[in-house]
Amino acid sequence: MELNELVMQAKKGSAEAFGRLYSFYYKEMYYYALSRVRNENDACDIVSEAVLDAFSSIKKLKKAENFKSWIFTILTRKITKKYSEKQVDTLSIDDSESEFNEIPFNQDITKIEAEEILDTLSEKEREIFSLCYACGFTSEEISRITGTNPSTVRSHLLRAKNKLKKLYSDSRI
Numbered sequence: 001m002e003l004n005e006l007v008m009q010a011k012k013g014s015a016e017a018f019g020r021l022y023s024f025y026y027k028e029m030y031y032y033a034l035s036r037v038r039n040e041n042d043a044c045d046i047v048s049e050a051v052l053d054a055f056s057s058i059k060k061l062k063k064a065e066n067f068k069s070w071i072f073t074i075l076t077r078k079i080t081k082k083y084s085e086k087q088v089d090t091l092s093i094d095d096s097e098s099e100f101n102e103i104p105f106n107q108d109i110t111k112i113e114a115e116e117i118l119d120t121l122s123e124k125e126r127e128i129f130s131l132c133y134a135c136g137f138t139s140e141e142i143s144r145i146t147g148t149n150p151s152t153v154r155s156h157l158l159r160a161k162n163k164l165k166k167l168y169s170d171s172r173i
Contacts, residue, residue, distance in 0.1 A: 007064035010055075018055050025068060028135045029075055035118065035130040036079050046082055050075040072135065073145045076127070083123075120167060125160035128153055 009017035033043035
């Protein structure tokens, strides 16, 4: 069954159809949340809250083809709300329990190096970088998700990439 049909069924109240939709994106949602909050439990909680909100408000989704960016918008808002309510624990992720190790990097760097390098980015840079590289969104989609101008998204992304390139090359000398 194609995505648009699943969305239409979910809008009619089908929990099974919504569950199938969620199954397409749950890993991306988790990894994105984890890259932002840097705590596995908080990431799981935020994703769960976002999915519940999405399920209860799916009737508000206007275009079925926008499902992915719509659910990531809900997730991004949940993360932002969590940050405004309390400071999220930014301790390093425990290697033995983390699925963060599965995120593919193009360079041969360790998980610890990747975490240290990502920690040097501003919150906005990490948000945009994660949406682009972990989730595959375009700058226009990221703009809609974050409420940021597309040219500002591209500027943040370029700054993040330049920082990461410099830090990576410096760490390999």
